[in-house]
Amino acid sequence: MGSHLCDRLIAAGHEVLCVDNYFTGSRRNIAHLLAHPMFEVARHDVTFPLYVETDQIFNLACPASPVHYQHDPVQTTKTSVHGAINMLGLAKRVKARILQASTSEVYGDPDVHPQPEGYWGRVNPIGIRSCYDEGKRCAETLFFDYYRQHNVDIKVMRIFNTYGPRMHPSDGRVVSNFIVQALRGEDITIYGDGQQTRSFCYVDDLIEGMLRLMDTEAGFTGPVNIGNPGEFTMLELAELVLSLTGSKSKLVFQPLPSDDPRQRQPDITVAKEKLGWEPQVPLRDGLERTIAYFKTVVG
Numbered sequence: 001m002g003s004h005l006c007d008r009l010i011a012a013g014h015e016v017l018c019v020d021n022y023f024t025g026s027r028r029n030i031a032h033l034l035a036h037p038m039f040e041v042a043r044h045d046v047t048f049p050l051y052v053e054t055d056q057i058f059n060l061a062c063p064a065s066p067v068h069y070q071h072d073p074v075q076t077t078k079t080s081v082h083g084a085i086n087m088l089g090l091a092k093r094v095k096a097r098i099l100q101a102s103t104s105e106v107y108g109d110p111d112v113h114p115q116p117e118g119y120w121g122r123v124n125p126i127g128i129r130s131c132y133d134e135g136k137r138c139a140e141t142l143f144f145d146y147y148r149q150h151n152v153d154i155k156v157m158r159i160f161n162t163y164g165p166r167m168h169p170s171d172g173r174v175v176s177n178f179i180v181q182a183l184r185g186e187d188i189t190i191y192g193d194g195q196q197t198r199s200f201c202y203v204d205d206l207i208e209g210m211l212r213l214m215d216t217e218a219g220f221t222g223p224v225n226i227g228n229p230g231e232f233t234m235l236e237l238a239e240l241v242l243s244l245t246g247s248k249s250k251l252v253f254q255p256l257p258s259d260d261p262r263q264r265q266p267d268i269t270v271a272k273e274k275l276g277w278e279p280q281v282p283l284r285d286g287l288e289r290t291i292a293y294f295k296t297v298v299g
Helices: 002-011 027-033 073-094 130-150 174-184 203-214 234-245 269-275 283-294
Strands: 016-020 039-043 056-059 097-103 154-159 188-191 197-199 224-226 231-233 251-254
Touching: 002 016, 002 027, 002 203, 016 027, 027 039, 056 073, 056 203, 073 097, 073 130, 097 130, 097 203, 130 154, 154 203, 174 188, 174 234, 174 283, 188 234, 197 234, 203 224, 203 269, 224 269, 231 234, 234 283
Parallel strands: 016 039, 056 097, 097 154, 154 224, 188 251
Antiparallel strands: 197 231
């Protein structure tokens, strides 16, 4: 997501400082920007303070795939919590507007469907996913406390499943998993019975929503759901990937991981009303673009 955001900001004529510790990010994704006079990149971990001058901050830091965020759960929590404190401290010091990339995972395994922003969620605070889920929930807490206590200009977006070119081939999320397995002719792994649902938002749509939220009037904080309300089962997604790749891969079923949400669909009423935003890229079109990308990186 960060590289696509950088593309849009540079195209709009902004000076951009990209900060990444490259735990899940890749320099390959921003290689085309490195020579641009308005673009700068710094290797930095947001769990440490950052001293720069800026007027807008997009805080996207934190691995978002269970494979990556469960690799070092303590560091995942620190990235969300210490990272938020450091970025909010920077925003307070330089009087910058700051946007938090939160997540639909704040809703946990929801018993309200679809999920509106007013829903408080159903999260296991001690489960294997809680380093990410509760880390992001705590980050939202910090953002709103800095807003109330220090009048920091905040924007909070809750991102639902996003996919597109430049995803990590070993990302571990369902879209990249299915595409990589299909292109390699490997069995496609489906967890549970495949009837659990997700809503998939193409990355270009997501970035458009992010930029529109950042440009809203001061005092409008969100949170705002940004995602595609089109809901698909894992079986439907797998069959579509097989169709688009022409793969002969077979479907194999594995036990459902702990605390895996059964359903996930955003209520985007607020995004429509406040941002004039709704997704434009259908799942089939977005998957075709994503598959074309993965063909260039998957051996």
